[in-house]
Amino acid sequence: MNTTRITALNYTTREYFLQIYDHRHIIKSLVRRDLKIKYSQSVLGWSWAFIQPVTALIIYSIFFRYVFDFQFDKYPYALYVLSGILPWHMFSQNLHQSSGVLLSEQELIRKIAFPKFILLLAKSIVSLIELSFGLILLLIYLTIQSRISWYILLLPAVILINHLVSMIIPIWISQFSVKKRDLLHLIPYLVNFGIWLTPIFYTIENTPKFLSTIIYANPMTGVILTYRLVLFGDPFPLEALISPAVCIGLFLLPGIALFKNFDKKIVDHI
Incomplete structure (x- = not known):
């Protein structure tokens, strides 16, 4: 009897994702709409996708390098900060945009029948596109400096982990x-x-032990350290993988299952 319930649950979840795939044209339309609204009517347009993380890079680099006299000699400190700012920017943007999407898209939800998880996916894809612009610039620089290693082949997997972790809270x-x-x-x-x-601006090695335990519990720590492994060949502590893996397993997957069950009731609450 337990096996029957599990099979039914898996089938239902699979069918839900098939519905999402069947409505992929809505995802494309929402992504195009959001990008158009965000960039097409601004003076600098797509340049804002670069300006925001670069501005944060400049501010934090100056603050930590010259105000706190933070010492970092492995490679340019700006690259170290940028490799943390880009995935964090994706995380924060997705958190801002996706968390309230069911309320901001009330009219669309009432008019059209579709899997509401599409709304979260569309927002996360927009933040993923913005991440790609920064990563392209970073990869171009590393290529010119001949700093590319075979680890770079793992970059798509790291981006996927970044994407999944960015969806957990929303x-x-x-x-x-x-x-x-x-x-x-x-x-x-x-x-x-x-x-x-x-650890965007500082290294975990320079933090007190009690604080480093808290930092490792942050799933974005593992994500950022993985970026630095594939981009710069930095050493990677295995304990940094625990938090992202646990969060994806305990929070993302059950969150999707709960969202699937809540999907039918959303219209009654907005």
């Missing part, structure tokens, strides 16, 4: 914020505090 908040909209007010705090618990 997939939960987007559901519960439909009923409890106070949850959306947590997002700025998560971003503002989370960035300091992520």
